[in-house]
Amino acid sequence: MTAIRVAVVDDHPVFRLGMVALLSTLDGIEVVAEASSSAEATAQVTADVDVVLMDLELGDRSGVETTRDLVSRFPALRVLMVTMHEDDESIVASMRAGARGYLVKGAVPDEVERAIRAVANGELLLGAAVAERALGFMAASRSLAPTVFPELTDREREVLDLVAGGHDTATISRRLILSPKTVRNHISNILAKLGVPDRAAAIVRAREAGLG
Template sequence: MADQVSLVVVDDHPVFRLGMVALLGTIDGFTVVGQAATRAEALEVVDQHTDVVLMDLHLGDDSGIEATRDLVRRHPHVRVLVVTMREDDESVVASVRAGARGYLLKAASPAEVERAVRAVANGEMILGPQVAERAMAAVVSGRTAVRLPFPELTDREREVLDLLARGFDNTTISRRLVLSPKTVRNHVANVLAKIGAPDRAAAMIRAREEGLGVD
């Protein structure tokens, strides 16, 4: 790990964002080089000199999951540490699949924040103690480990189809995957087109026949 870790804080709540920037600025070896409140701002601020990005999952109408995926794709060297209020399995797994290297709750102590930042900067994978055991079990026992239904779909589209097959509406899917309603609508439209289903009901039937939407 470099002697100096360059950090960017991405959070749409100014009080939390500024507080995190202030905290990180007091830690020896850390330098905050930028901050952002939206996905677009994050893409502008993060560059090849950024080591670690602290990412919230809710960025107004934007999704921190999608922002993480964009940043990791654009800057493969950047380590994303999710810092959020959410501790549900879906958010943790979605973050890891998007490329995040760490997942920490906003209730974490300053010492835990420092430890997590240093760990991901050093190339380690870290999950806060509150979510680690449950999240790792979910990752290891994921349904896609045995057989991958609908290979023509992206991972995200398959997740949307799985929730659709469980009978969830777009609002619920949006909440569970931490995506904007517009993004979910686009994914649903893409899924229907790719699998050749005329409507949600037909997609639900096809998905359940392939093992999605069932425990």
């Protein structure tokens, strides 16, 4: 039987080393890569990896953004988010980025093993209540009709909706699980595409269109 090849990505060395030690004791699971940052994950994770245990918050970039990039490069890759956060927004952002499971730090060894084997087998690892909330949240997010500012991407419309709602960059960063730099880049792109000089003007345009 071929072992499940796992990469552990977490910027907390104690947790990362502890997880590697745990996985090393499990039959049929082999740790083939470790990373403490998004940059290291991008370099270390290859097509040979089956499952990535991904921390939601990395020092240099969010785990959601890193997941999106890795899944784009390796569509067969299974990502299992490992985090302290259980809020709907974190769960939905992870799912939309391509994660196949969501594991809360503090899970017992048996739960970790089951989660890895489940996502490696192609299953989506979400509890019933979490899945129901997440699907509802995703359905609500689709209510931003693409006919509103069709020149914007879906993500840019989400950012603009939050800007129009009066949220600052830090709040948007937390809500969408994006780095502040990425949020600022989205806002710059929005201003350019809408042809407005500043954030205030963008808010006016967005609210006139029913956003916020």
